[in-house]
Amino acid sequence: MREDISFHDGKVVFFKESNFWDELLSRVTRKTGTIYIATYNFNFNQYPRSFYEKLAGLANVGVDVRLLYATMTNATSDNLEIEEVFKNFVLCAQLEANHSKLFITDDFAFVGSANFSFGSNRNYESGVIFKNKEIVEKIAKYYRSVLLENSEFINVPQSMDxxxxxxxxxxxxxxxxxxxxxxxxxxxxxxxxxxxxxxxxxxxxxxxxxxxxxxxxxxxxxxxxxxxxxxxxxxxxxxxxxxxxxxxxxxxxxxxxxxxxxxxxxxxxxxxxxxxxxx
Structure with a gap:
């Protein structure tokens, strides 16, 4: 199930059983410079349907990925264990008070209720996709200047490209x-x-x-x-x-x-x- 309500330069999205994050990730192109993600929980386990592997793939083709979360779900310990691509290229930040859900790229931003996890697709979720570049940049600025500024950096990329x-x-x-x-x-x-x-x-x-x-x-x-x-x-x-x-x-x-x-x-x-x- 999914229902959209369009408005100027964007739309409201309602979804359930929709693999919505896959859809957003599929909009990322080789011209995309950055992806900013904020979520309450994130699963770092690399099971087949995890978004972890997909984010690593995008980072490996040159996209600047920044991932902010409040908690790790299904993790075996409090220590963040990540593979080489994440370690070298992906900024991981933890903000325990974060409950916002954001997905921001150069061209669009999603603000909604869904966590960046496969399980969120089973819930009734909703959000807004903004395409207006001025609005997108304001959302990105909030992410950088408020959320990241108040976060603990769990992984700082070891390599500068x-x-x-x-x-x-x-x-x-x-x-x-x-x-x-x-x-x-x-x-x-x-x-x-x-x-x-x-x-x-x-x-x-x-x-x-x-x-x-x-x-x-x-x-x-x-x-x-x-x-x-x-x-x-x-x-x-x-x-x-x-x-x-x-x-x-x-x-x-x-x-x-x-x-x-x-x-x-x-x-x-x-x-x-x-x-x-x-x-």
Missing amino acids: PFGFLSGLLSATEDLRKRELEELYEEKIREIIPELRFLDDLKKYFNELNYIVPPEYDWFKFYMQLYNEEQVYNVQFEEFKSYLDDAHDYLTHAISFINEQYRTIGRLELLKKAKVIKE
């Missing part, structure tokens, strides 16, 4: 490519340039993967000229723009390459191959 910077770098190059020289002297625009250091940092990891390395340019010297309000000549500006074009093309292809690696061998094996995670 340096390839997570790729999308942000692509956006930075797209922004800078649109700018005229005069705009680069403005602090708000100028301070985008140092983000390019992350592209330099990725060189050693791409080397390990036998993938072409990022283009090189002394962006710091160019940045300091702007910072000190020194004159930047047109030829220097054109060199910078040429570098941005090369960096943009590189990032576009590198993101496709990394996403394919996530899909085929998984994030854990990719970071081991790139020597981010030491075996």
Whole structure:
């Protein structure tokens, strides 16, 4: 049984015997950056219908998963025993006073009555799915600034995925490519340039993967000229723009390459191959 009541940019959902969490998880795509979950109870046992395995799978293809719960059900002890993907990539937080149920992604948010557990599908449950980006971000902000802030972190991811910077770098190059020289002297625009250091940092990891390395340019010297309000000549500006074009093309292809690696061998094996995670 399931019944929906639609409204602008979302809908009210009523469900029972509906595998509703599977439906929400199926909406997550390779473009999804984050999933925030808040639940009263969560079962970490890896029985076939557990959501534990599915969340681990999403984390292993590059999704930033944050899981907040009040209690562990069907656990053999109070100690959180998790496998390698969870240990390296998934933030687990415990807030004993939490009774809210939230599922938040980049594109939508669910606020409802159901726990993030298979057993909740047997109950009469209800909730609201929001698609309005402004509302979704407000819900995500509450999750980050209230729920997580008051939680005890049970598992802090042991590995930082340096390839997570790729999308942000692509956006930075797209922004800078649109700018005229005069705009680069403005602090708000100028301070985008140092983000390019992350592209330099990725060189050693791409080397390990036998993938072409990022283009090189002394962006710091160019940045300091702007910072000190020194004159930047047109030829220097054109060199910078040429570098941005090369960096943009590189990032576009590198993101496709990394996403394919996530899909085929998984994030854990990719970071081991790139020597981010030491075996």
